[in-house]
Amino acid sequence: MAGMQPRSSEITDERTFMRRRGFIKAAGAIAAGAVASRALAADSAVATNTSAERRILVHEGEVLHSQATPPWLVPKLREAVPGNFSTNESATPYEYVSQYNNFYEFGTDKGDPVENARDFNSEPWTLEVTGEADRTGKFNLEDILKPHALEERIYRLRCVEAWSMVVPWIGFPLADLIRRFEPNSNAKFVRFETLFDPQQMPGQRSRFTAIDYPYVEGLRIDEAVNELAFVAIGLYGRSLPPQNGAPLRLVVPWKYGFKSIKSIARISFLRERPKTTWELSNSREYGFYANVNPEVDHPRWSQGSERRLPGSLFSRSRTETLMFNGYAPQVAHLYTGMNLKRNF
Amino acid sequence: MGWLKPLTLVLGCLPISYCIWQVSRLYSGDAGILGADPAKAIVEFNGQWTLYFLLLTLSITPLRTIFGIPALVGIRRMLGLFTFFYASVHLLCYALLLLELRFGEILADLEKRPYISIGFAAYLLLIPLAVTSSNAMVRLLRKRWKRLHRLIYVISLLALVHLAWLTRSDYTEVVIYTLIVALLLLFRTLNRSWFERKLLMPFRRENPS
Ligand code: HEM
Numbered sequence: 016m017a018g019m020q021p022r023s024s025e026i027t028d029e030r031t032f033m034r035r036r037g038f039i040k041a042a043g044a045i046a047a048g049a050v051a052s053r054a055l056a057a058d059s060a061v062a063t064n065t066s067a068e069r070r071i072l073v074h075e076g077e078v079l080h081s082q083a084t085p086p087w088l089v090p091k092l093r094e095a096v097p098g099n100f101s102t103n104e105s106a107t108p109y110e111y112v113s114q115y116n117n118f119y120e121f122g123t124d125k126g127d128p129v130e131n132a133r134d135f136n137s138e139p140w141t142l143e144v145t146g147e148a149d150r151t152g153k154f155n156l157e158d159i160l161k162p163h164a165l166e167e168r169i170y171r172l173r174c175v176e177a178w179s180m181v182v183p184w185i186g187f188p189l190a191d192l193i194r195r196f197e198p199n200s201n202a203k204f205v206r207f208e209t210l211f212d213p214q215q216m217p218g219q220r221s222r223f224t225a226i227d228y229p230y231v232e233g234l235r236i237d238e239a240v241n242e243l244a245f246v247a248i249g250l251y252g253r254s255l256p257p258q259n260g261a262p263l264r265l266v267v268p269w270k271y272g273f274k275s276i277k278s279i280a281r282i283s284f285l286r287e288r289p290k291t292t293w294e295l296s297n298s299r300e301y302g303f304y305a306n307v308n309p310e311v312d313h314p315r316w317s318q319g320s321e322r323r324l325p326g327s328l329f330s331r332s333r334t335e336t337l338m339f340n341g342y343a344p345q346v347a348h349l350y351t352g353m354n355l356k357r358n359f
Numbered sequence: 360m361g362w363l364k365p366l367t368l369v370l371g372c373l374p375i376s377y378c379i380w381q382v383s384r385l386y387s388g389d390a391g392i393l394g395a396d397p398a399k400a401i402v403e404f405n406g407q408w409t410l411y412f413l414l415l416t417l418s419i420t421p422l423r424t425i426f427g428i429p430a431l432v433g434i435r436r437m438l439g440l441f442t443f444f445y446a447s448v449h450l451l452c453y454a455l456l457l458l459e460l461r462f463g464e465i466l467a468d469l470e471k472r473p474y475i476s477i478g479f480a481a482y483l484l485l486i487p488l489a490v491t492s493s494n495a496m497v498r499l500l501r502k503r504w505k506r507l508h509r510l511i512y513v514i515s516l517l518a519l520v521h522l523a524w525l526t527r528s529d530y531t532e533v534v535i536y537t538l539i540v541a542l543l544l545l546f547r548t549l550n551r552s553w554f555e556r557k558l559l560m561p562f563r564r565e566n567p568s
Binding site: 107110111114115119123125126178180218221222223224225226296312314315316317319320322324325326327328329331332333 | 382385386390391394395396397398399401456457458459461464467468471472473474525527528529530531533534
């Protein structure tokens with residue numbers, strides 16, 4: 016495959032395998048996670064990792080992009096441990112996670128991003144932090160990631176188009192990242208912005224697009240520091256493929272996929288609620304909250320059920336959609352007293 | 360041009376044959392052949408070919424005028440029937456593969472999703488055209504047949520709206536297809552004699568005078 020440079024270690028085994036983690040590391044992560052987490056007793060879909068036997072999922076086969084993992088990231092990825100809140104549903108294979116993407120900056124067909132992002136270069140990466148925080152400025156990604164230990168979270172991903180996947184992300188809690196910028200008491204919202212680089216992102220050059228780039232997403236600050244909100248810098252035990260949002264992206268599993276913004280270049284702490292890209296493009300169809308909710312219909316897709324991918328033509332893949340994508344025990348309290356039909 | 364019809368028949372069957380081949384490969388274990396979402400891929404593929412055959416059907420009249428090939432009219436009916444065929448497959452695959460025959464959700468879609476309502480309207484209008492496509496029907500309906508088959512213009516517009524409403528962000532394709540349909544329809548309203556005399560004579564194969 017053109018542009019593909021497998022490391023020698025990848026050639027030995029073409030399959031995805033489970034990487035075993037030492038007892039001490041895993042136990043340490045569980046202890047750290049337990050401090051932050053609420054009781055999970057009622058939710059059968061979420062498996063707590065009390066077993067020292069758990070391993071992280073690692074893809075060892077080929078990749079479809081030219082970007083090598085930056086050397087500074089390699090040891091961090093190697094030390095990633097199983098984290099909390101992982102589902103025990105079977106994960107969507109790497110081949111599908113990395114070749115079926117909504118990333119309109121690289122084209123609107125699901126197969127476009129893997130083609131058009133093949134040579135995307137995200138090294139070095141600068142993250143700009145602005146707004147209501149004490150530590151603002153431009154930061155090098157390597158410096159930002161230094162203090163964060165990485166963990167794996169196997170989350171359900173529910174797209175507003177009524178399909179879903181299960182993805183083993185590698186990353187760390189968004190709350191930990193936010194804390195480092197020391198937002199002040201005026202910071203009520205967090206705004207995220209994708210890289211704007213028409214040279215590298217052909218979708219940003221389209222003449223007839225209804226989207227005003229750069230792509231913008233946002234969260235309420237209490238949503239952003241919720242224990243489930245996650246910054247992913249990898250999946251399947253290795254760095255993020257560009258089509259999945261390299262080098263860092265958001266993962267908010269209780270919201271529709273478009274909230275989980277990719278290739279983040281700027282984070283701003285704001286007093287007022289930011290307008291998000293899809294909201295600006297079509298406010299009748301897309302709201303700020305975009306919580307997964309089977310009872311609130313979308314004008315294009317019924318949200319009562321979803322198709323778990325990869326689909327098979329020869330057996331059913333449709334299942335009922337769960338409130339907050341099955342993460343109600345962790346996030347429902349964020350929305351008590353809110354009319355979720357109006358705040359869709 | 361006796362070969363025109365058989366050739367059209369063979370070419371028209373190619374897309375669906377390809378689709379069936381892909382499904383059989385998937386069935387025999389080639390998991391990647393239709394991507395992560397085979398159902399959606401098949402629906403989109405057949406939707407695309409419905410549109411292509413619709414555009415081909417519409418282009419017969421302009422083409423035969425421009426190039427002076429009256430025989431082309433002989434394949435117009437077949438192209439129209441292929442349009443209906445691919446639309447049927449498109450609709451069937453939507454109901455069977457995407458919605459997995461959850462009739463409650465299909466009815467809700469037809470009612471609440473404008474792009475599906477309009478696509479369905481287009482499909483309903485194709486039915487009388489397919490039913491009255493035989494020579495016997497042409498004879499039976501005479502003048503009314505021509506009027507009835509002008510529905511194809513309405514269907515084209517509905518198809519464009521279907522496409523526009525299912526588009527989420529990038530309207531490039533919609534713009535291109537709208538221009539093509541506009542051109543094909545405009546041709547029919549232009550002053551043909553001027554068009555033919557000034558522009559098309561040089562291209563003519565059979566000069567009528
Ligand atoms: C004359 C009739 C029709 C034409 C010409 C047509 C054409 C198309 C085209 C060109 C596409 C886009 C394919 C792509 O994205 O590559 C499409 C998608 C689609 N059509 Fe149709 N269609 C017709 C009727 C219908 C009907 C009757 C239904 C269902 C009741 C339907 C449901 C859909 C769906 C669900 C999609 C996929 C939408 C998505 O991408 O989310 N269509 N159609």
